[in-house]
Amino acid sequence: MDVSKEAKESLLVLDKQDGNKVKAVSGIDDAGKLKTVPPRKEHEQDFLKIDKHSNILENFFSNFMRQVKDPTHFEFFKIKTDDVEKVAPVIETMATQKDTASQEMLNEYRVEPSDYHKEQQGYKPIDESRIDWDNLKQFGITREGLEKSNSLEPMLNYQKSPGLHRISATFDNVKVDTDARLAFRETEDGRIALAVHGVRKQPELDRPYFGNNFSAEDKHNLLTTGNLGRVLDMKLPNQEKPIPVFLSVDKLTNELVSVRADKIRIPNEIKGVTLDENQKAELRSGKAVLLDGMTAKSGKEFSAEVQVNADKRGIEFKFPENQRQTQRQENGSEFKIPQKLGGVELSDKQQNSLKDGGTIYIEGLTDRKGQQYNAYVKVNDKEQKLDFYRWNPDKAKEITPDNKSKTQVEVNSNGKTNEATKEQKEPLKQGQTQADEPQQQQNKPRGMKM
Structure with missing residues (x-):
C-alpha cells in the first residue's frame, strides 16, 4: 500500500x-x-x-x-x-x-x-558478561533456553520473561520444582542475580499490602480486570511519605505487581484517537476509559477499554469476551506462532490455523524427557501462550494432553508423580500410567536417614 x-x-x-x-x-x-x-x-x-x-x-x-x-x-x-x-x-x-x-x-x-521515545536517556541493558551462567544451571536455566523462548532480550532489559519457566533446584536436601517468570536484578554489591516470580494459586488479597487493606471493590477489580482501578498509596518502611503506585495482578503468576505512578506516562494519542484532558485524568487515577474509533494495524476501526497495567508498565487494551478473537487478528497478537513444536515441524496450514484462532491436532510431540505424546493445540489469547488439550477444546473443556499421554506428560514434563509413578526413574513412555514392575521392586524405599 x-x-x-x-x-x-x-x-x-x-x-x-x-x-x-x-x-x-x-x-x-x-x-x-x-x-x-x-x-x-x-x-x-x-x-x-x-x-x-x-x-x-x-x-x-x-x-x-x-x-x-x-x-x-x-x-x-x-x-x-x-x-x-x-x-x-x-x-x-x-x-x-x-x-x-x-x-x-x-x-x-x-x-x-x-x-x-521508548528509550530512556542514559539507559543501558544488562551486560551479558556479568551473568554467572554456570550458577544458573543449578536452577535448570541456560542462556540457550532463554534465547529459544524469546526471554533473553526482555530479561536483559530488566523485564520479566514473557512466559513461564520450569525451575528445578535442591536446597538443604529439599528439591523444589515450580513454574515461574524470571528476571535479572542488580544486587547492592553489583552482581546480577536471578529473580524468581513463582506461580501462586491466587492473588494474596486478604493480607495487608504495604500498609493497605483491600476493600471488597478492590478485590473484585483485581480478580476480574487484573487492575486495582485506583492509585494506591504504598507505605514503605524507610519512606516518610507514601508512594502513589498503580497495582495489578501478573496473570501468569497471580503475583501482585506495583509500579510508581510517576513512572507511567499517559500518551496524548492511542491508536489514532486523541485523548482529552478528562480521559487522561481518568487514566492517571487508575480507571479504565472506553475509546471508540481506534485503528488496528489492518486499518479497521475498533473500540476497547484502555487502562494502566502495572505488570505491563503501560496501557493495556480490554475487549469484551466475544471480541477478543477478532481483535487479536486485527490488532496483531504479541504471541508468535512457532514453526516447530515439540520437535514437530508445523505446516503453513497448521500455523495459519493457530493464527486464526483454530485448533490443530499434532501427533508425535516430544516432552522434556524425550518421550512422545499427542495433543490438541490452541492459542490462549488471554495469557499469550499455547494450550495443550486431551480432547478438542472446541467440543470439550478438558485441558490436558491426549488421554493416552496424560500421565506421561504430567510426569516427564511437569514433574508430577502419584503413588503408581513415584518410584519411576526412567521417563514414562506413551500410554504408560505406572512405574515399571522391575524398577518398582529395585527402587523400593528402605527408610530415610534424618
Missing part, C-alpha cells in the same frame, strides 16, 4: 534557534541533523508522512532523541497534510504569544517526543 496516499497527517517543527521558524519535517540525515523543507504544497512529497497504523512517530523520535545534539531547541506539531501550508504561519504567530488561548490552541497540535 502507498503510505503517502493513505496518510493524512504530517509533522511540523518550530526551531527556536532559527527565529521560531516553522518547517515541515522530512527526516533525519546520517549526521544526526533534522531534515526539513518549506511547509508548502510543492514540497508535500518530501513531508514525513504519518501512517497512524504504523510506528513512524516512535521510530522517528527514537532516532531524534538519540542523534540530535540539542533536542530542546525544537517543538513539534502534528497537522493534517492538506492544512500544512495554511497552519504553519499560524503556529509561528501563536508561538510568540504568551496568552492562554494561544497556548491552548498550540497544545491541540503539539507532539511531545517523550510520548513516543
Whole structure:
C-alpha cells in the first residue's frame, strides 16, 4: 500500500534557534541533523508522512532523541497534510504569544517526543558478561533456553520473561520444582542475580499490602480486570511519605505487581484517537476509559477499554469476551506462532490455523524427557501462550494432553508423580500410567536417614 496516499497527517517543527521558524519535517540525515523543507504544497512529497497504523512517530523520535545534539531547541506539531501550508504561519504567530488561548490552541497540535521515545536517556541493558551462567544451571536455566523462548532480550532489559519457566533446584536436601517468570536484578554489591516470580494459586488479597487493606471493590477489580482501578498509596518502611503506585495482578503468576505512578506516562494519542484532558485524568487515577474509533494495524476501526497495567508498565487494551478473537487478528497478537513444536515441524496450514484462532491436532510431540505424546493445540489469547488439550477444546473443556499421554506428560514434563509413578526413574513412555514392575521392586524405599 502507498503510505503517502493513505496518510493524512504530517509533522511540523518550530526551531527556536532559527527565529521560531516553522518547517515541515522530512527526516533525519546520517549526521544526526533534522531534515526539513518549506511547509508548502510543492514540497508535500518530501513531508514525513504519518501512517497512524504504523510506528513512524516512535521510530522517528527514537532516532531524534538519540542523534540530535540539542533536542530542546525544537517543538513539534502534528497537522493534517492538506492544512500544512495554511497552519504553519499560524503556529509561528501563536508561538510568540504568551496568552492562554494561544497556548491552548498550540497544545491541540503539539507532539511531545517523550510520548513516543521508548528509550530512556542514559539507559543501558544488562551486560551479558556479568551473568554467572554456570550458577544458573543449578536452577535448570541456560542462556540457550532463554534465547529459544524469546526471554533473553526482555530479561536483559530488566523485564520479566514473557512466559513461564520450569525451575528445578535442591536446597538443604529439599528439591523444589515450580513454574515461574524470571528476571535479572542488580544486587547492592553489583552482581546480577536471578529473580524468581513463582506461580501462586491466587492473588494474596486478604493480607495487608504495604500498609493497605483491600476493600471488597478492590478485590473484585483485581480478580476480574487484573487492575486495582485506583492509585494506591504504598507505605514503605524507610519512606516518610507514601508512594502513589498503580497495582495489578501478573496473570501468569497471580503475583501482585506495583509500579510508581510517576513512572507511567499517559500518551496524548492511542491508536489514532486523541485523548482529552478528562480521559487522561481518568487514566492517571487508575480507571479504565472506553475509546471508540481506534485503528488496528489492518486499518479497521475498533473500540476497547484502555487502562494502566502495572505488570505491563503501560496501557493495556480490554475487549469484551466475544471480541477478543477478532481483535487479536486485527490488532496483531504479541504471541508468535512457532514453526516447530515439540520437535514437530508445523505446516503453513497448521500455523495459519493457530493464527486464526483454530485448533490443530499434532501427533508425535516430544516432552522434556524425550518421550512422545499427542495433543490438541490452541492459542490462549488471554495469557499469550499455547494450550495443550486431551480432547478438542472446541467440543470439550478438558485441558490436558491426549488421554493416552496424560500421565506421561504430567510426569516427564511437569514433574508430577502419584503413588503408581513415584518410584519411576526412567521417563514414562506413551500410554504408560505406572512405574515399571522391575524398577518398582529395585527402587523400593528402605527408610530415610534424618
